[in-house]
Amino acid sequence: MKLLLVEDSQRLRETLELALRRSGYRVDATDDGREGLELAQDREYDAAILDIMLPSLDGVSVLKQLRQDGIETPVIFLTARDQIEDRVDGLRSGADDYLVKPFALDELLARVEVLCRRSYQKADNEVQVEDLILDTAARTVRRSGSDLDLTAREFSLLEYLMLRSGQVVTRTQIEEHIYDELVSPMSNVVDSTIYALRKKLSVTPDSIPLIHTRRGHGYVLERKA
């Protein structure tokens, strides 16, 4: 899952970014409202975490602009404003959730997870295609009863493909979704990760291939008819 984090407090932003990455999310982080808006307009995110009081453009204005642009990315507000009117205003402006500082890390992670599930219209944590089961909360993968040992990037890619099972996902989409600023987009990490995933998903010689290449388009995860 890929998240956008916009928080002007450096300590809080860096700590949250670390926590989210450690929890398996890909994170784009900024301390500026306008920059956050541009990121949300240019890239696809599974959810966004916005502070309300931001430099150059506040969080509510960022959200309103996104909604006007038709961008439905789920948004959770982080703010120190705890009055009922502030919460109501924030939710009415289009936010999906509202968390008052200070908050528990686990609560934030749980709420982010709910938002991401909602963006895929999922009611629970498990995604299943054929005999392949991925648990987004536990971050585990099983096939034919066997647990698969995936790296964080492999898990993210598999999760991305399974949540869009049956849909062709372009290389660009994959790069935007699983890359962060630390990885060069010029590398062949997508190809190598796909290769590694295919290998790990073949738990038995009879395992049905699920990840297919659509030449010139991208990849799709499905049982090939």
Added chain:
Amino acid sequence: MTSIQRRLSLWFLGSLALLWILAATGVYLAVRNSLITSIDAELAVDARGVRFAVKGNDTGERNIPGNRRLRSILPAFDDPEGNKYYQLWDDDGTISARSPSLGDREFDFPGRMATTAATFHSTKLEKAGEVRALLLMTAPGGKGKGTGTGFKGKGKPKTEGRVTSPAVITLIAKDMDTVTETLRSLAGGLALVGALLLGGAVFLVRLGVQQSLAPLRRLARETRNVDASSLHERFDDGGAPLELQPVYSHLNDLIARLESSFERERQFNADLAHEMRTPVAELRMMNEVALKWEDQAGEATHQSSLDIAKQLESIIDTLLTLARCESGELAPTQESVSIITLVNEVWSLHRRMADTRQLQVELPSTNIEYSVATDPRLFRHIVSNLIYNAVAYAPEKSWIAIRSSPGNLSVSNLAPELKLEDLEHLCQRYWRKDASRSGGAHTGLGLSLAQACAELCDMTLEPALEQGVLTMTVQFPTE
């Protein structure tokens, strides 16, 4: 509780009633006087007849006519049932003639009169009630003075000279019953009209007062609806009477100030929440991450936690000091404070930050020593916050200047992003040019505290902005 409507109504009704009573009384008295004057005129005419009948000869002997002569001159007095009477006396009080209309009644002898002037008076007569009487003294004929009444038809007969020969005292009277009856009818009519008028006035006055007070009631209704959630609304003075226009105007001004005050209070609470909650959130998050992922529990986390704790301590101290300043808990002392010494002390605490930011500084000249009699703690707060602000907000590689002269201390720095309209907000709590309040080290309370301390010390703190240079000047009385 007093009601304006009731007071106005009572006032108007009372005034109307009083005016009516005065008018009715005037009418009554005027009519009465007119009627009596008419009777007096009639009596005066009759008196001329009596004078003619009462003659004297050259020897001065009286010639008192018998009833027959008077009866021929004044036939109206003949009727036993009539309402006119006469009675004559010699000057010794002997009755010399009486009108048949008197019957067996008689008037009391009025006594010898000093002049021949006729006098009118009201008196009572048995079985007739009140009568109007003319009394005069006549001398019988001759050349003596004092003959004739001189009556000309209106008004009272004129006074004549004294009489020396024996005189006849004559009383001519007429019943007042018609006058009394007329006046009674008049009084009754006036009372009835007055009652009807008052009844009508009660209704009209009530209606008039109610309608006139309608704008006041509307104002009261609108005022009752004002509460904390409706301070953005204003009273609509459209159609309000002239007398209420100033009230509407003042109320709207008051509500605008109240709205502004509520907004500042709300903003202050929001700002306080942000300033306190954000560092606590940072502290909590860092330590939860450190607990969750042990590799993060290092020196950096501890140092950050410590920095945050200090920041919170600073915020709390500043807030408490502000609260104490404003509540009057801090009682300023008076000591002589050397400005140069204090500035140098405070500067030494901020020198490192200034060096880090590569700021050039101009300090006050040490050639001249200025002092001020004030509370050293509070004055230190002022100087410290002014210098800290200048060092923190001046652009890197720019300059700050600290100058001192008798009665003032100023701190200047470049402030390219400030505008003139920002100056009025500089000392407001939590106000910062950057609304996001990024950067936890700056709480936005420093200048608020400096101003509160200045006020407590009877000093003034004024900002000025000229050509991108902000100058904060403290003015104080010189020693």
